[in-house]
Amino acid sequence: MDLELRHLKTIRAIADAGSLTRAATALGLAQPALSAQLKRIERALGGALFERGREGVRATALGDLVLERARVVLPAVCELQEEAVRFARGGTEEGYRLGGTHGPLLGGLVDRIARDDPGAPVTTYISWSEREIAGGVVDGRLDFALVGVCGESGPPEAGRLAWTEVARDPVYVMLAADHPLAPRAEIDLAELAAEAWTDVPGDGCFGDCFAAACVRAGFTPACVYETDTASCVHLVQVGRAVGLCRATFPVTPGLVTRPLAGAPLMWRHLLGWHPEGRAASRSATVLGHTRAAHAEALATSAGRQRAGVAPPA
Template identity: 85%
Template sequence: MDLELRHLKTIRAIADAGSLTRAATALGLAQPALSAQLKRIERALGGTLFERGRDGVRATALGDLVLDRARVVLPAVCELQEEAVRFAREGAAGHRLGGTHGPLLGGLVDRLARAGQGAPVTTYTSWSEREIAGGVAAGRLDFALVGVCGESSPPEAGRLAWTEVARDPVHVMLAVGHPLASRSEVDLADLAAEAWTDVPGDGCFGDCFAAACVRSGFTPVCVYETDTASCVHLVQVGRAVGLCRATFPATPGLVTRPLAGTPLIWRHLLGWHPEGRAARHAPDVLAHARAAHADAMARSAARLPAPATP
């Protein structure tokens, strides 16, 4: 059997996990299948790579040698693949955008399509900011349009160039009949008895929200993490109150209000690879993203029902 990259990835996964059971879970394999694969790899390399014990596995001297080489080879091959993808894209027209949910991505697509005079604009969406950033780092996407909580670092901060598009206070969504819907802003402490709903993500927003609640003297009763349409429905029927960005479009049956004292901030960011073809287009794309944000804010403010005097 010839040694392949996938075998090196398997060896590294076992070493990182510290046990065959955890490594099998991480790799999506049954443990017997992983054990059989490891035996084949060890036969190909001429010796035992891991010593099995009650507490897991530990690399042998041969295992350490192979792992040292794997830690050099695997990143090098990954970098080669990413550079090749970026190189192949150098002559391509149009833009490939990755983004999370929200009106900002749609606004940016519209503006780029109008400005591009027929050049294609393609999109990829995900709840995961890390997945979007990884796509840009790997050359599969040109730009990432994502958000982060407060001053936290964006994903792939060491590999991508990131610029702030805008920052917004986080708002609360309330049913139009909610007792607090008439206020111009809502104190977080006044929502202590409410259930909450929010869209998923892999950043620190959930932890920051929980910390803001603790500072206001309560722990959330429950948080329903679901898609945007379900969040809207739960708010409309009075099952929960929601968290949203300031650019959230006005929607029948609910209103959005800023939280008093701005306990939570959302930063919209645009990212690209500094050595990719996107870098030379970044200033134009950034300008369009900021204009799209301004448009979204204007539409949101214009369509929201005015609060009544308390």
């Protein structure tokens, strides 16, 4: 079997995820299929690339060598492809390639860039995986990553990307408009001990942080529905569950958002870019647009309107 670029991307995904299970999720593969693919790659390269352990996988000496080369080859091939496309189109406009997770900030950022630089093309890429988004910037497929992390957790690819905090918000709870606690200005997490919960997926530590906050409040969530944003909203609207959301969550018919007393969970919005990438010179501009998009989203969110949450200084 000849080594291909997709094989290097697979090796990189496994190293970034730290386990075959998480890498399979990020790549959209079943774990047995990924394991079989890794074995074929290792046979082609002449040895094991990762050591398996109880806590995940760790690169071997051979794996480190391959990963080091992959970090050079993948961005170079991506840049070659982009230059070829620009040449074929007869233009040199670089544009903006933005990657992000779910939430209103990415849309606000696109709108502000389009107004500020109407001649530049803007493309977006969405993923539940913060690691995948960050990896796209490292590989040169994306210019900027707009992601979030829980509390003081570090961002993905911290050693290779430049990260700046856009803002930090308390995590809110969203309830059906007719929920008994909906009239309250804020809600103690312990008062929700008997509720079913719903939240969107992700590969950060938010799930663990939420579970720990619940334990501190004296309970363990009996049921957590992990699904897409639209389904989370529906489950809350019909009273099937309560949900967690950011303070920037937009006003939505049939539900309300409320801050949790004492702010047991925090969310940090981060913007990342490659310090030596083609878009590094525009990072200050994009950061300014992102902060403005956050302030606008916060000002029009349900939490701002109903709880008087002040925008960041």
